[in-house]
Amino acid sequence: MTFLIGIVGKPSAGKSTFLNAACLTNAKVSELPFTTIEPNKGVAYIKTKCVCQDLKVDDNPKNSYCVNGDRFIPINVLDVAGLVPDAHKGKGLGNQFLNDLIRADALIHIIDISGSLDKTGKRIKMGENDPYDDILFLEKEINLWFKQILEREDWDKFVKSYARENKKFIEELYKRLSGIKVNRKQIIQALKNSSLEELSPSLWSDKDLLNFSKILREKSKPIIVVANKIDRENGMENFNRLKNNYTEKIIPCSALAEYFLRTYHQEKKIEYIPGSDSFRILDNEGFNQNELEGLKNIKEKIINHFSETGVQAALNFTVFSTLNQICVYPISDINKFSDNKGNILPDAFLVKKGTLLRNFVRDKIHTDLANHFIFGIDARTKRRLGENYELKHNDIIRIVTAK
Ligand SMILES: Nc1nc2c(ncn2[C@@H]2O[C@H](COP(=O)(O)OP(=O)(O)OP(=O)(O)O)[C@@H](O)[C@H]2O)c(=O)[nH]1
Ligand SMILES: [Mg+2]
Incomplete structure (x- = not known):
């Protein structure tokens, strides 16, 4: 099972462009708000130094x-329709479409850092919109969406039944929320962090419920903010202001720069590895003057500044930092580092830091x-590892079973 990352944000922020750049899909892109109505799916790859070089x-x-010592591991990505303020009350396309994201592990929020779109995605004068407001509004809408899922139509009736039994309440909450990928641990932590552990749920105020929904959302669907359109005027200035303050x-x-680089690479016009700090033009003749100028700008204004276009950085940050994953390579032959068919380092698995x-x-x-599992062997040191061994990033492990 792999991760699902949802792409959210207001209309025209560049969500579908981000998906196309990350996954080489052909989702429709246009300047007009609400270009995307039905969700677009894709497979992206997170990038990590492969152990093969070592x-x-x-x-x-x-x-x-x-590729050249970089391992790319697939994850699923879903790009949905644009979200506008008061979507939870039915504005824009409402927030029903967010239900497509209920299985998401994390949300990437694409904002227009140049500030040239109003709240509904309509073009306005550059800099007229403060992208910081976009961050606040989207979090609010997503938290309200969580609250709606939680309380449904029957919250009052629901809580009355579990007023005195905390354990039962947690279990019923879990049942209510397991469809949106919330686990028991997150519920228990959210009750604690919102100081509602001791308060009978029938006494929770609307504010309590919202606070609980917010904390639960932060734990189960963390939001990663991506300042898109950094190539545009005002982009850099706004980015520095948000980052510093x-x-x-x-x-x-x-996302647009990454989309060009990935597409040219696919057309064999440039050599480019996603997330790298350089690209090489293979065929000067294949580009017109405008395109060459565009490539020069990508190099000078984006890559030289930030060391990459940011699409790979966003995916990697989401999986490694926010979702706290490490990479582990299971093998069968500890001398050849291969599976039993001779494939060397066939699989790279993402697992949560701290996994035994x-x-x-x-x-x-x-x-x-797991029923027959006896122990593991570290393929590097040939040392035996007990079942309580805590996995480390880049471990290469043989699993020894009784059978
Ligand atoms: N300059 C610049 N333009 C971008 C970038 N990313 C997207 N765009 C442009 O922004 C416009 C909207 O892009 P989309 O990808 O359709 O935006 P969206 O968020 O999917 O929009 P909806 O589906 O309507 O919600 C298009 O004209 C894109 O070319 C970027 O990084 N830089
Ligand atoms: Mg779109």
Whole structure:
């Protein structure tokens, strides 16, 4: 099972452009707001230094791919319609379409950092909109969406039944929310962080419910802010202002630049690895003067400044920093680092930091195998690893089973 990342934001911020750049899809893009109505799906890849270089082996990846020592691991991405203020009351396309995102593990919020779109995605004078307002409004709408899912039509009736039994209440909340990928631990933590642990749910005020929804949303669907259109006038200035005054966690990006680079690479006109700090023109004749000028601008104004276009950085940040994942390579032959068919380093798995070997076997390899699981072997050191061993980033592990 892989991750699902949802792309959200107001109309025309560049969500579909981001998806197309990340996944080489052909989702419709236009200047007009509400271009996307039905969601667009794609497969993107997060990028990590592959262990093949360390080990000096040529690998044959199966569940991922490797280019020049960089391992690319697939994740699913979903781009949805634009969200406008008061969507939860039915404005714009309302927020019903957000239900497409209920299985998402995290949300990437694409904002127009140049500030040239009003709240509904209509063109206005550059700089007239403050992108910081966009960050606040979207979080608010998403939190309200969570609240609506939580309370449904029958909150009062629902809480009355569990007024005195905290354990039962948690279990029923879990049932109510498991469809939106919320787990028990997150519910318990959210109750604690909102100081509602001790208060009977029938006494919660509307504000309590909103606060609880907000904390639960932060835990189960964290939002990563991506400052898109950094290539436009005002982009850089706004980005620095937001980063210095409001939030460290904001990623500069030009989805359009990445889209051009990926497309030219696919057409074999340039050599480019997603997320890298350079590209090489293979065929000067293949470009007109405008396109060459565009490439020069991408190099000078974006890549030289930020070391990449930001699309790969956003995906990597989401998976490695926000979702706290590490990468592990299971193999069968500890000398060749291969599976039993001779494929070297065939699989790269993403697992949460802190995962124990036992749980890795159960969740990622095979549930049945976990019943027979005895121990693991670290392929680098050839040391034996117990079932309570905590996995480390870039571990290469043989699982030894009784069968
Ligand atoms: N300059 C610049 N323009 C961009 C960038 N990303 C997207 N655009 C432009 O912004 C406009 C809207 O892009 P879309 O990708 O359709 O935006 P969206 O968020 O999917 O819009 P809706 O589907 O209507 O909600 C298009 O004209 C894109 O070419 C970028 O990084 N830089
Ligand atoms: Mg779109």
